[in-house]
Amino acid sequence: MSQLSETELRHVAGFQKNEITEHHIYKNLAKKVDGVKNRRVFAQISEDELRHYHVWKKYTGREVEPDRFKIWLYSMIALLFGFTFAVKLMEGKEQNAQQEYERVANMGVEIDGLIKDEEEHEQALIAVLDEERLQYTGSIVLGLNDALVELTGALAGLTFALQNTRLVALTAVITGFAAALSMASSEYLSTKTEAGVKSPVKASIYTGVAYIIAVAVLIVPYLVLNDIYLSLALAFAGAFVVIALFNFYVSVAQGVPFRSRFLEMAGLIVAVSGISFLAGLGIRYFFGVEV
Known part of the structure; x- marks a missing residue:
């Protein structure tokens, strides 16, 4: 594993923080949404985000705390406006993160897989979300x-x-x-x-x-x-x-x-x-x- 510069390390730490934060958001949603299919998808994405977190951790070599405010914010948005709105709002912002990921795609095959996972998340969500x-x-x-x-x-x-x-x-x-x-x-x-x-x-x-x-x-x-x-x-x-x-x-x-x-x-x-x-x-x- 190549040595990262200070700038790259800051970017990777940011990705790591984002992944652990979204892991908790999707985990919370999995407990609250109606429908077995919706719960399974949210639980699966939550696990994927946790796996991504550990991938980035290999590069930073340290634990990163989630963004508690963001977890609370999206939980409130889901409560007030529905989980569909909350998730699609978050996934829309995640598209920007995908562009950032592509800048570090040369870090290894594992990173390529991570980027593909991110691209598949939104499609999986759109296919199953059904809110009254x-x-x-x-x-x-x-x-x-x-x-x-x-x-x-x-x-x-x-x-x-x-x-x-x-x-x-x-x-x-x-x-x-x-x-x-x-x-x-x-x-x-x-x-x-x-x-x-x-x-x-x-x-x-x-x-x-x-x-x-x-x-x-x-x-x-x-x-x-x-x-x-x-x-x-x-x-x-x-x-x-x-x-x-x-x-x-x-x-x-x-x-x-x-x-x-x-x-x-x-x-x-x-x-x-x-x-x-x-x-x-x-x-x-x-x-x-x-x-």
Whole structure:
């Protein structure tokens, strides 16, 4: 085994730390996920990461402690957003590590095998991961998209028609709550007629909750501020943030493009809100309403 330079030794120690950290992350996931197949895959990958750790240890000649914060962070991400999102987020970062590994591929045949293992991990995960909440992504999209497009349009119209933050907030709350119930019941009936594995009740809950969350984000500025136009601007900002966060989640968990989906939803909001904005202004002057 050739003598490593100080720079190479630091790189290898970093790889070693990363492997032992991911060993513990996958080991934790193997204990918590549903499904025998998922548990077996996570357990196998955990063992592979431990084996990789010992390969790097031959070069450093010392033990390395795992990154406790990273273990906690990905455990929390898995708890809050699901193990699919957590693992694919981690595997996405691991692709950068593979490029680093290739720089030291000349260290021996064993390193080549290690690199191949890393490349196979993601494919194995994609093939077996099956998480219930991802089956209801369509229901969440329905709730979020409908709430954001419909309510931003309504807020734009109401802002010019009513000119009062409290009246706009009150009207939007009533409209939003009624619409959330309507969307949830429609999703229940729609899912019930489909021949699939989704539960109509769960689908309706996902849709309704997503709708209510979007409504809350949009209405908050009108409840805490007195400036009607600043409230509208912040409502729009909140809508774009929600769209960005949700589409980032979907792009990671399902491997779909982020940019096109984000621009599509954002474009719908801008178009509908612009039309409603002009309609509210026109209606106000046409009927001579002064509030």
